[in-house]
Amino acid sequence: MHTVYKAEILSVGNELLSGRTINTNSAYIAQRLTILGYSVRRITTIGDNLEDISLVIKEIIERKPKLLVITGGLGPTYDDITVEGLAKALNLKTIINEDALNELKEKYMKRGLELTQERIKMAILPEGALSVKNTQGIAPGFMLKYNETVILVTPGVPKEMEAVLDYFINNLLNEKPPIHYYEESFLVKGVMESELAPHIKKMVKEYDIYIKTHPKGHETKDPFLEIQVVSSGLNKDETLNRVKDTIARLKTIVKQLNGVIID
Amino acid sequence: MHTVYKAEILSVGNELLSGRTINTNSAYIAQRLTILGYSVRRITTIGDNLEDISLVIKEIIERKPKLLVITGGLGPTYDDITVEGLAKALNLKTIINEDALNELKEKYMKRGLELTQERIKMAILPEGALSVKNTQGIAPGFMLKYNETVILVTPGVPKEMEAVLDYFINNLLNEKPPIHYYEESFLVKGVMESELAPHIKKMVKEYDIYIKTHPKGHETKDPFLEIQVVSSGLNKDETLNRVKDTIARLKTIVKQLNGVIID
The missing domain is CATH 3.40.980.10 (MoaB/Mog-like domain)
Structure with missing residues (x-):
């Protein structure tokens, strides 16, 4: 770290x-x-x-x-x-x-x-x-x-x-953190936050990444989420790729749960 | 108190x-x-x-x-x-x-x-x-x-x-504060915050009131302030009157400083 x-x-x-x-x-x-x-x-x-x-x-x-x-x-x-x-x-x-x-x-x-x-x-x-x-x-x-x-x-x-x-x-500001920060997010309709929760929990345990779901609709009536992936690290490319990979994995899961991705 | x-x-x-x-x-x-x-x-x-x-x-x-x-x-x-x-x-x-x-x-x-x-x-x-x-x-x-x-x-x-x-x-919420809160504000053009400051300082010392100036323009180039008066107390009418009286006094001062009041 x-x-x-x-x-x-x-x-x-x-x-x-x-x-x-x-x-x-x-x-x-x-x-x-x-x-x-x-x-x-x-x-x-x-x-x-x-x-x-x-x-x-x-x-x-x-x-x-x-x-x-x-x-x-x-x-x-x-x-x-x-x-x-x-x-x-x-x-x-x-x-x-x-x-x-x-x-x-x-x-x-x-x-x-x-x-x-x-x-x-x-x-x-x-x-x-x-x-x-x-x-x-x-x-x-x-x-x-x-x-x-x-x-x-x-x-x-x-x-x-x-x-x-x-x-x-x-x-x-002379001494800036030697850290690269990167975040990306995408929107999903039709998947409840509580459905995604166990998958995300598993992913954040496996990878050095932060994933947050932001509910934008109603959990059961009209599920609509923004899924945000954040990472930071010393190496710019690694940080960026970590986020990109995670986004790709999340999109696969969302599709398996019959969610609609809105980019 | x-x-x-x-x-x-x-x-x-x-x-x-x-x-x-x-x-x-x-x-x-x-x-x-x-x-x-x-x-x-x-x-x-x-x-x-x-x-x-x-x-x-x-x-x-x-x-x-x-x-x-x-x-x-x-x-x-x-x-x-x-x-x-x-x-x-x-x-x-x-x-x-x-x-x-x-x-x-x-x-x-x-x-x-x-x-x-x-x-x-x-x-x-x-x-x-x-x-x-x-x-x-x-x-x-x-x-x-x-x-x-x-x-x-x-x-x-x-x-x-x-x-x-x-x-x-x-x-x-069973136990609510037995307090009445009242605030009122007005807008003033043409008076700098630093001009009003000594007058306000004197007023808040004399009366049990809170006065805050919110700069909305540029102090010297285009002075534009919102002046807010706040009070709270056990008696509703007293609280309201204290604010009203203070607003009236402030408006007199603003006019003496050649400010324009925008209600």
């Missing part, structure tokens, strides 16, 4: 806990990291509360992921307290980050706007943090390393999160 | 950790619980892994929420292991639940289908669990009480989760 590059994601925001906002950010980040070869182990959502943010970051750091991506709570308002929570969790001081301040100066001053206390707040980062440019909004992102964990913090507005994550992955 | 009814949500599924599926379930559940008067404190997503599921449930139980809603992993396949994870976490045995078995018998047998091992699996629940009817699919949900926490477990397919949650809230 290859080394697993574990990752975690932490979303900060009361609007996520009240269900007002659907957490699309987590899915986006999870997908980017998965394709890069990370194994995302846990996604946590927490409110804009200093104690909770600090506590959950401590818990994550104790699980020693290679990468932690935190989103939300970097803005100018009183309830944007992710930096404070992170600093408290890691016992770091916060200071004005010169790069972040320059980024803010540029953004506000070119519009003739002053750097008020609320605006300067967005440049106050944990000591040792490297600011990460936000091309889509105001608040800069930042990264820092703590023990074995690289921590990236991005704003919560989706396009700003995407911009900061993108910049980080393309320019700042 | 009134008693806070804390709630947590746990989503189980590799497809959420790989970003393949956006976790709409959590937002739906969070919204239902928030409107009922619960304070949702944390949402966790974990993969289909026995150790991880068991560990995270133990952690949640230690935080003593009044209510924990778990979704996903109740189906017939090898990787549906939420029941096992829950039983391990709480040190409970699993047994065939007669009500769940009858529900499954009815669903499969009326279509002339046998109860195979994979199908019976969906009736194996922790000892002491009360099965909760799933009108939209096969796998029954269930609930149980552990110490001070009511635990509801639902399937992960959204319409099945909704059906089970609905039945639970309407028929089985």
